[in-house]
Amino acid sequence: xxxxxxxxxxxxxxxxxxxxxxxxxxxxxxxxxxxxxxxxxxxxxxxxxxxxxxxxxxxxxxxxxxxxxxxxxxxxxxxxxxxxxxxxxxxxxxxxxxxxxxxxxxxxxxxxxxxxxxxxxxxxxxxxxxxxxxxxxxxxxxxxxxxxxxxxxxxxxxxxxxxxxxxxxxxxxxxxxxxxxxxxxxxxxxxxxxxxxxxxxxxxxxxxxxxxxxxxxxxxxxxxxxxxxxxxxxxxxxxxxxxxxxxxxxxxxxxxxxxxxxxxxxxxxxxxxxxxxxxxxxxxxxxxxxxxxxxxxxxxxxxxxxxxxxxxxxxxxxxxxxxxxxxxxxxxxxxxxxxxxxxxxxxxxxxxxxxxxxxxxxxxxxxxxxxxxxxxxxxxxxxxxxxxxxxxxxxxxxxxxxxxxxxxxxxxxxxxxxxxxxxxxxxxxxxxxxxxxxxxxxxxxxxxxxxxxxxxxxxxxxxx
Ligand SMILES: *[C@@H]1O[C@H](CO)[C@@H](O)[C@H](O)[C@H]1NC(C)=O
Ligand SMILES: *[C@@H]1O[C@H](CO)[C@@H](O)[C@H](O)[C@H]1NC(C)=O
Numbered sequence: 001x002x003x004x005x006x007x008x009x010x011x012x013x014x015x016x017x018x019x020x021x022x023x024x025x026x027x028x029x030x031x032x033x034x035x036x037x038x039x040x041x042x043x044x045x046x047x048x049x050x051x052x053x054x055x056x057x058x059x060x061x062x063x064x065x066x067x068x069x070x071x072x073x074x075x076x077x078x079x080x081x082x083x084x085x086x087x088x089x090x091x092x093x094x095x096x097x098x099x100x101x102x103x104x105x106x107x108x109x110x111x112x113x114x115x116x117x118x119x120x121x122x123x124x125x126x127x128x129x130x131x132x133x134x135x136x137x138x139x140x141x142x143x144x145x146x147x148x149x150x151x152x153x154x155x156x157x158x159x160x161x162x163x164x165x166x167x168x169x170x171x172x173x174x175x176x177x178x179x180x181x182x183x184x185x186x187x188x189x190x191x192x193x194x195x196x197x198x199x200x201x202x203x204x205x206x207x208x209x210x211x212x213x214x215x216x217x218x219x220x221x222x223x224x225x226x227x228x229x230x231x232x233x234x235x236x237x238x239x240x241x242x243x244x245x246x247x248x249x250x251x252x253x254x255x256x257x258x259x260x261x262x263x264x265x266x267x268x269x270x271x272x273x274x275x276x277x278x279x280x281x282x283x284x285x286x287x288x289x290x291x292x293x294x295x296x297x298x299x300x301x302x303x304x305x306x307x308x309x310x311x312x313x314x315x316x317x318x319x320x321x322x323x324x325x326x327x328x329x330x331x332x333x334x335x336x337x338x339x340x341x342x343x344x345x346x347x348x349x350x351x352x353x354x355x356x357x358x359x360x361x362x363x364x365x366x367x368x369x370x371x372x373x374x375x376x377x378x379x380x381x382x383x384x385x386x387x388x389x390x391x392x393x394x395x396x397x398x399x400x401x402x403x404x405x406x407x408x409x410x411x412x413x414x415x416x417x418x419x420x421x422x423x424x425x426x427x428x429x430x431x432x433x434x435x436x437x438x439x440x441x442x443x444x445x446x447x448x449x450x451x452x453x454x455x456x457x458x459x460x461x462x463x464x
Contacts, residue, residue, distance in 0.1 A: 075233050080393070085393075089428060090237040106132060137255065138256060171231055190230055200236065266359065276319070278383055281323045283306065324379065384411070409436070
């Protein structure tokens with residue numbers, strides 16, 4: 001009887017969810033958020049507004065009902081910086097619906113871009129990664145502040161943790177005497193197995209329910225908290241049908257203020273203090289991207305696709321181009337100069353700019369590889385037009401991040417083939433075309449019923 005009621009409640013909640021997603025446009029996006037005066041200069045100034053601190057964090061919202069037992073979600077974020085961002089989006093989207101508290105994982109950083117490794121298929125030697133503080137990429141305090149509005153406690157990783165041997169499928173472990181083994185459940189079959197949101201949510205809830213039932217059957221007193229451990233959540237969620245949720249989650253993922261400040265300085269230099277726009281290129285031709293391009297011949301083809309992309313996007317000798325690339329990070333200077341000379345000869349750029357030219361060497365030397373990538377990303381976020389690579393999550397996240405901040409997706413052209421597993425997993429925000437500026441509304445996090453956690457009844461109810 002109780003179980004029936006519980007199921008009925010869950011079905012009703014999912015129906016409400018589905019309904020809200022269908023109407024997300026009318027309730028959230030479509031009303032224009034800015035007057036005629038403030039919308040004209042969107043391309044250069046559109047992003048400035050979001051760093052002003054005003055926004056959804058300032059909104060008073062009632063905390064959602066806390067489910068009992070409380071769920072604590074822990075997970076891994078793996079591979080390059082923007083694969084990690086996608087991992088965060090998937091895990092936090094799940095946490096929002098579960099009403100779960102969250103322990104963020106540490107950041108990972110590759111040792112170099114000059115590595116012939118295929119991290120997805122591991123056909124060649126494995127790339128080397130090291131752990132770094134979560135704060136090296138993200139503004140953890142600001143993220144936590146934002147989630148507190150939802151009654152959700154987001155914590156940085158504890159000082160002590162052990163990375164799993166397999167970064168994609170293994171689990172982070174924490175010496176955690178506070179939890180009994182029966183309190184901790186591990187959800188497998190997540191990494192690179194994209195699922196519809198409702199399915200992933202159902203798996204998580206079933207795992208928690210089973211843990212509660214098992215503890216009860218073993219005669220243990222009811223737990224206050226169940227720890228839900230996930231491996232790396234990269235490509236675990238089909239985002240494309242829950243963009244109302246993922247766009248809000250992505251908005252909460254603020255980048256490190258230090259990287260933001262460095263990017264601001266680069267943008268000031270590139271735009272001559274905001275007086276001229278610039279185009280942006282994400283040139284993903286480093287050695288470690290060879291697996292994207294299959295071989296050297298593939299790399300040549302990719303370069304040709306980049307040139308065509310720049311032409312089609314209207315890059316010409318009237319604007320400078322900022323190039324985001326790891327080529328100079330490992331001193332592939334010869335290749336770099338060839339490419340840059342070609343761009344100039346083809347009349348695609350007035351001048352070609354890059355971070356090594358605009359910051360002091362010691363400012364870059366202190367950064368790990370993923371921080372350098374985020375720095376480039378934050379510059380390209382403010383370009384008038386960008387050309388990137390369809391097979392790169394840096395490029396897809398860039399298109400989504402720009403769209404999230406009011407810049408039409410059509411200003412980002414991604415060249416080359418789209419990997420099959422990107423099809424439903426990389427969009428984070430609705431494509432509203434020229435109406436994209438209306439999205440600035442999203443800077444205000446509204447506590448919609450769709451974000452209220454689905455109540456997990458107390459243990460006894462679940463096994464009745
Ligand atoms: C460069 O392209 C822009 C549009 O992207 C155009 O308005 C401008 O006239 C072009 N300039 C040259 C010199 O071709
Ligand atoms: C970088 O490469 C250039 C030639 O391509 C070489 O002259 C220089 O010594 C290299 N620098 C380092 C630090 O390896």
